[in-house]
Amino acid sequence: MTWHLxxxxxxxxxxxxxxxxxxxxxxxxxxxxxxxxGLLAAAAPTDRLTAVWNAVQETVDSPRRSWIEQLLIRxxxxxxxxxxxxxxxxxxxxxxLALVGxxxxxxxxxxxxxxxxxxxxVVAPLVPVLGVAGAYGRGIDPTYELTRATPYPTVRLxxxxxxxxxxxxxxxxxxxxxxxxxxxxxLAWLLPSLAMVGLVLVLSRVVDLPLAAGAVALVYVxxxxxxxxxxxxxxxxxxxxxxxVSLCVAAACLAVVLSPARRAAFRRVP
Amino acid sequence: xxxxxxxxxVTKRFVRTQALAGVSLSxxxxxxxLLGPNGAGKTTLLRxxxxxxxxxxxxxxxxxLDPANPREQTRIRRSLGxxxxxxxxxxxxxxxxxxxxxxxxxEMTHARARHDEVRRVIDSVDLTLVSGKxxxxxxxxxxxxxxxxxxxxxxxxxxxxDEPTAGLDPEQRLRFRELVSRAGEGxxxxxxxxxxxxxxxxxxxxxxxxxxxxxxxxxxxxxxxxADGRVWYAAARGEGAALAWRTGDGRHRNxxxxxxxxxxxxxxxxxxxxxxxxxxxxVAA
Numbered sequence: 001m002t003w004h005l006x007x008x009x010x011x012x013x014x015x016x017x018x019x020x021x022x023x024x025x026x027x028x029x030x031x032x033x034x035x036x037x038g039l040l041a042a043a044a045p046t047d048r049l050t051a052v053w054n055a056v057q058e059t060v061d062s063p064r065r066s067w068i069e070q071l072l073i074r075x076x077x078x079x080x081x082x083x084x085x086x087x088x089x090x091x092x093x094x095x096x097l098a099l100v101g102x103x104x105x106x107x108x109x110x111x112x113x114x115x116x117x118x119x120x121x122v123v124a125p126l127v128p129v130l131g132v133a134g135a136y137g138r139g140i141d142p143t144y145e146l147t148r149a150t151p152y153p154t155v156r157l158x159x160x161x162x163x164x165x166x167x168x169x170x171x172x173x174x175x176x177x178x179x180x181x182x183x184x185x186x187l188a189w190l191l192p193s194l195a196m197v198g199l200v201l202v203l204s205r206v207v208d209l210p211l212a213a214g215a216v217a218l219v220y221v222x223x224x225x226x227x228x229x230x231x232x233x234x235x236x237x238x239x240x241x242x243x244x245v246s247l248c249v250a251a252a253c254l255a256v257v258l259s260p261a262r263r264a265a266f267r268r269v270p
Numbered sequence: 271x272x273x274x275x276x277x278x279x280v281t282k283r284f285v286r287t288q289a290l291a292g293v294s295l296s297x298x299x300x301x302x303x304l305l306g307p308n309g310a311g312k313t314t315l316l317r318x319x320x321x322x323x324x325x326x327x328x329x330x331x332x333x334x335l336d337p338a339n340p341r342e343q344t345r346i347r348r349s350l351g352x353x354x355x356x357x358x359x360x361x362x363x364x365x366x367x368x369x370x371x372x373x374x375x376x377e378m379t380h381a382r383a384r385h386d387e388v389r390r391v392i393d394s395v396d397l398t399l400v401s402g403k404x405x406x407x408x409x410x411x412x413x414x415x416x417x418x419x420x421x422x423x424x425x426x427x428x429x430x431x432d433e434p435t436a437g438l439d440p441e442q443r444l445r446f447r448e449l450v451s452r453a454g455e456g457x458x459x460x461x462x463x464x465x466x467x468x469x470x471x472x473x474x475x476x477x478x479x480x481x482x483x484x485x486x487x488x489x490x491x492x493x494x495x496x497a498d499g500r501v502w503y504a505a506a507r508g509e510g511a512a513l514a515w516r517t518g519d520g521r522h523r524n525x526x527x528x529x530x531x532x533x534x535x536x537x538x539x540x541x542x543x544x545x546x547x548x549x550x551x552x553v554a555a
Binding site for chain 2: 054066079080083084086087092141142143144145146147148149150151152157
């Protein structure tokens, strides 16, 4: 060893003002010289060392995020919201595959014959409703019981997940719809679907979300069969008057869901 | 000592089943064990204490607050750790991710501080080495420890543990006892169990529930004391024995009214429990 760090060099390296080739030379020397490492340890600011060590530990110890969390964070969703969303049952691959399967079937049927287009129109509004059913609730979310005992506002968790599930299912349904139908028909299912999701959220005040979704879906299916029994065209449900009614229902439900009284109701225990 | 939990005439009914029929209790800091046969109402009571369920009637005060008031309910939840009877886990989440998920639900918003707390509780249940593993890949005992870690987040003032030792092998149960006894220092822990040995080993206070009613509240020694002078050994099942079983050394341990000349032995907590529940536990007391 032909040289050692002088006190000025130690201070400069410790406070981060030594840069470039000189810093590299100091580091090479420190690797080989226990005496100078001792001098540096005494001079290094402990708060900075602690901060650096914590950052290293945070990077090394935090497990790799799932693809869905990474996707959400890239879409500028806050990190903690992304984790809550990643736990949504309806955003798991198996659930999404089931929805895609239903839509693929309906789309294939619509392509086979123009009459079968009606199948697509009947099925498409139900897809977001089924997605919302899997967003949160007893029997759906494995941590439902645990979640109920935490201070996190239920209404926020529920709406956060519903918005995420709705966004995904609407995009997926719209993609299939653009294949199955033409022009404005491709979006005819959207407002009825949003109206049904709104009703599900309002109903979830008195019953669990999956049950509410099941009830709304059942009423819709009965309405469709009612039309068929009266030998009317199911497309009537998606005509101008149907769209107007759907818009009104969706708006009214949104107002109820976002009202302060509703938020308090979500906090109440069963 | 100030009571952490006070219930007064709490009732709860599920369709045809009266789960709780007027439960009045006062629990202080330290570990309290809830004992009782299946269907006694233990889980219902713990779910009410954990604010997951509301009673049909009666009043509950937890940490001096009223869980029926939404604002106070939120404050209770901020000071509460809860281990459900069957804790569910998100498929695909690792131990760290699951505990972190619960930490977010417990309103820990600052990522760095939250992650430090997650590491702390994972370390406290000795799961640091598997924190990156998927929860579904762990054994039942390890999963229970993961759930306990989640319950310990934020150093809660009240821990509600529903059958924390269910399904664990003897070694895991001992480890769990160690963890719970450590957790019980300086806070109130209420746990339900079927294992009288757990209560004897862990609890400062014991409550026996039967058919939705409190049949006993006192110390484990007081519960064992109920069988004072009513336990004896004999070569065969004794006359007047409500319950008797052959022990490993060939003698019969008898519970009930000892015959003249029988020499009573010191009772265990299990003896007291069995005699207290009488016919409900299969014994004619």
